[in-house]
Amino acid sequence: MDTKVRIGRVALGIAALGFLAAAGQLQALDNGLARTPPMGWNSWNKFACNVSEDLIKQAADAMVSSGMQDAGYQYVVIDDCWQVDRDAQGNIVPDAKRFPAGIKAVADYVHAKGLKFGIYSDAGTGTCQNRPGGRGYEFQDARQYAAWGVDYLKYDWCNHSTQDSQASYSIMRDALKKSGRPIVFSLCEWGSTKPWLWAGEVGNLWRSTGDISDKWDTGEKRTAWVWYRSSICRTVCNRTPDRATGTIRTCWKSAMASSPRTSRAPTSECGACWPRP
Numbered sequence: 002m003d004t005k006v007r008i009g010r011v012a013l014g015i016a017a018l019g020f021l022a023a024a025g026q027l028q029a030l031d032n033g034l035a036r037t038p039p040m041g042w043n044s045w046n047k048f049a050c051n052v053s054e055d056l057i058k059q060a061a062d063a064m065v066s067s068g069m070q071d072a073g074y075q076y077v078v079i080d081d082c083w084q085v086d087r088d089a090q091g092n093i094v095p096d097a098k099r100f101p102a103g104i105k106a107v108a109d110y111v112h113a114k115g116l117k118f119g120i121y122s123d124a125g126t127g128t129c130q131n132r133p134g135g136r137g138y139e140f141q142d143a144r145q146y147a148a149w150g151v152d153y154l155k156y157d158w159c160n161h162s163t164q165d166s167q168a169s170y171s172i173m174r175d176a177l178k179k180s181g182r183p184i185v186f187s188l189c190e191w192g193s194t195k196p197w198l199w200a201g202e203v204g205n206l207w208r209s210t211g212d213i214s215d216k217w218d219t220g221e222k223r224t225a226w227v228w229y230r231s232s233i234c235r236t237v238c239n240r241t242p243d244r245a246t247g248t249i250r251t252c253w254k255s256a257m258a259s260s261p262r263t264s265r266a267p268t269s270e271c272g273a274c275w276p277r278p
Contacts, residue, residue, distance in 0.1 A: 041076025119153030
């Protein structure tokens with residue numbers, strides 16, 4: 002397993018998401034954290050549910066040995082599938098087979114490398130892989146994350162039923178604040194309820210698109226380029242007074258003027274990246 006290469010290929014994930022929250026005039030949650038876009042590595046893009054204690058340690062080792070730490074990458078984040086259940090007291094239970102030493106031991110290992118440790122959960126009743134979600138357990142989970150030494154929480158939006166996104170994410174924001182540990186709060190809401198209009202007071206950074214793929218080309222789905230077009234388009238629109246009602250064409254023209262990299266993309270394609278109501 003060439004973890005070093007894979008780390009390099011997918012490390013843009015956290016950095017790119019941070020760019021969306023930091024760009025323009027939008028202000029993210031003022032809790033003293035993530036004053037610049039947080040940069041690091043997340044396990045999902047390459048390994049999905051195939052996560053383990055050894056894999057996360059290898060990722061931390063590779064981040065240091067590859068020079069990425071020196072370049073400013075700090076966070077090693079376990080995505081979905083580290084958790085399997087809740088115990089009789091409602092505490093979240095890690096997968097003992099994949100993390101035999103426990104989550105705190107993994108966090109300690111990452112910290113010993115001079116890096117920061119992140120974890121994943123979901124605002125709904127279950128995660129995107131149907132592991133236990135955080136709904137109804139926000140304050141209990143936040144205390145547990147703090148006890149483990151978590152520095153960063155990615156909070157997804159699966160299995161949310163009729164929940165209000167702003168209210169749901171605000172509960173976890175408050176829970177993290179009361180946990181007693183500084184924890185960066187990353188909202189992974191996919192842009193479905195227009196977080197660029199409300200997330201500034203809730204999280205340190207937030208998603209505005211669906212998932213990207215681990216590739217650089219512009220193949221059939223053109224995933225990476227669509228992500229880039231959409232992020233630029235939405236970021237520019239966030240800077241405009243009429244961001245809630247501005248047309249795609251207006252926003253895209255502004256985006257083209259703001260970034261030379263977008264100038265080769267046909268204006269008509271911008272509509273494909275805008276979230277539907």
